[in-house]
Amino acid sequence: MAAPGLDQATAALGVGIGWRAEIDLSVERLGVDFVEVVAENVCTDHLPDSLRELRSRGVPVLPHGVSLSLGSAEPPEPARLDRLAACAQALDAPLVSEHIAFVRAGGLEAGHLLPVPRTREALAVVVANVRAAQDALPVPLAVENVAAVLGWPDDELTDGQFLAELVGRTGVRLLLDVANLYTNQVNLGLDPVAALDELPLEAVGYVHVAGGVRRDGVWHDTHAHPVPPAVFDLLAAVCERVRVPGVLLERDDAYPSDAALAAELAAIRRVVQNAGAQNAGAQNAGAQNAGAPP
Amino acid sequence: MTGPPAELSGARRRLVRAQIELLTALVAAGPVPAGFDPVRVAVQADALQAKRRDVVARLHPDLVEAAGAEFRSRFDAYARTHPRPAAGARADAAAFARTLPVAVTTGFDGRRRRSSRWRNRHR
Numbered sequence: 001m002a003a004p005g006l007d008q009a010t011a012a013l014g015v016g017i018g019w020r021a022e023i024d025l026s027v028e029r030l031g032v033d034f035v036e037v038v039a040e041n042v043c044t045d046h047l048p049d050s051l052r053e054l055r056s057r058g059v060p061v062l063p064h065g066v067s068l069s070l071g072s073a074e075p076p077e078p079a080r081l082d083r084l085a086a087c088a089q090a091l092d093a094p095l096v097s098e099h100i101a102f103v104r105a106g107g108l109e110a111g112h113l114l115p116v117p118r119t120r121e122a123l124a125v126v127v128a129n130v131r132a133a134q135d136a137l138p139v140p141l142a143v144e145n146v147a148a149v150l151g152w153p154d155d156e157l158t159d160g161q162f163l164a165e166l167v168g169r170t171g172v173r174l175l176l177d178v179a180n181l182y183t184n185q186v187n188l189g190l191d192p193v194a195a196l197d198e199l200p201l202e203a204v205g206y207v208h209v210a211g212g213v214r215r216d217g218v219w220h221d222t223h224a225h226p227v228p229p230a231v232f233d234l235l236a237a238v239c240e241r242v243r244v245p246g247v248l249l250e251r252d253d254a255y256p257s258d259a260a261l262a263a264e265l266a267a268i269r270r271v272v273q274n275a276g277a278q279n280a281g282a283q284n285a286g287a288q289n290a291g292a293p294p
Numbered sequence: 295m296t297g298p299p300a301e302l303s304g305a306r307r308r309l310v311r312a313q314i315e316l317l318t319a320l321v322a323a324g325p326v327p328a329g330f331d332p333v334r335v336a337v338q339a340d341a342l343q344a345k346r347r348d349v350v351a352r353l354h355p356d357l358v359e360a361a362g363a364e365f366r367s368r369f370d371a372y373a374r375t376h377p378r379p380a381a382g383a384r385a386d387a388a389a390f391a392r393t394l395p396v397a398v399t400t401g402f403d404g405r406r407r408r409s410s411r412w413r414n415r416h417r
Contacts, residue, residue: 153329
């Protein structure tokens, strides 16, 4: 059954994995419910055979942009939006995703997702940028929270407040990355559960999980290590609060065996099912209590 | 409410200045902007540099092989004077390859041919 506020196209994505050329055959064998592909790596004229195979099986393929720079001071570049829109159309995708971050400014390229100042003024800019992207895209947009190494000195809002305002003003969906919440917890001391309290979880289109490694007290969100228990715990905390349409494992390097990937996907599925059952139980209890006098 | 257009364009102007200042500190050896933790800025700058180097190394293990033990120091020296090209990591790798002395790339299989192929693919 569709969660409230979500249309049928994205109501049930299920459990997926990030498609990468290096593991294309593994992804086909894993039998996942959906995949995500880095939009910048897809040439819409020449879709990789593996993605065509997945599409022919009816597996949704979601373009995931990394260079739109929705957090830039300038509006998103029309050429980049056109490319993302063409990618969504070529893949017949139900939605596309990007990040709330900036990757360039004044002709300099960061090559990475940098945090936006969480001020009311910057929020107005991001709201306008997201609206411009929504207008140019043929399908709904989901925006992802990023992991940060540094904070802006003039931050006025928390990440959760900033994203909640953004969702409220634009109707954009969230791609909630729980590994990024964990990264910010370890590296910046930000409370991930407080973030879950602030975020409009009913707007979550899907969730990212990924592994990393702790070196010298710093958490590196490498996408090249197993998913740690703390990230599974955060996934459970999300699923206890809301029925999420999909959860996707991001693995970008040091690819393990098919069996190891399958085990990690199965672990995700267990967390979603167990937490979801608790969520349903709590909601039923809530519904019964609602009819009873106080 | 986003506010009137003039307000938004003022917000964009102030934001771009702030982002350029921070990015210059992170990737072009600029001064740390006021109010930022210099240690955090240094950590982020190192992370960006490492990511840039790793992406090139992954795209072109042949370049890592060609530069041998000096890959890291040579790439870091290159990166200090060459900002990351807007065209992306393949252009970065091609530009880095061009800075390697011929002696280092002896045995590097067809650098010139590969470079032109990257350009063709990403034109």
